[in-house]
Amino acid sequence: MLSALARGLPAVLRAHRLVAPGTPLRRHRRLIARHWTYPPRRMGRPATDPAVVALIQRLARENPRWGYERIVANCGIWATKSAVRRSAES
Known part of the structure; x- marks a missing residue:
């Protein structure tokens, strides 16, 4: 979203950006990957006592x-x- 908005800025302002265009995307991908990782699950029912x-x-x-x-x-x-x-x- 931020990357798309940055493209709409004039060339003079785009030259003075503080972060590279890929940085927000990379941070977002890392955040999503961390959020959607689950601990491994055992398959099947637990053993009978x-x-x-x-x-x-x-x-x-x-x-x-x-x-x-x-x-x-x-x-x-x-x-x-x-x-x-x-x-x-x-």
């Missing part, structure tokens, strides 16, 4: 006919179907 995995495995071993709903209800924990399945399989 080992104590919960051990509890699921014990209940699955002791009660082979129980499904996901019974295991979760009797554990008193919140777990997804896939977490129970992975834990019971291993």
Whole structure:
């Protein structure tokens, strides 16, 4: 914006500018780059707590006919179907 406005000035005034035309643009690019950088994110869900995995495995071993709903209800924990399945399989 400032660069575009500076072009509209007479040649005499443009010769006495304090900064080079690219300086405001460079500062703006650096500001935008710093603003839009995010910390790296981990992909996927966090791992299930080992104590919960051990509890699921014990209940699955002791009660082979129980499904996901019974295991979760009797554990008193919140777990997804896939977490129970992975834990019971291993």
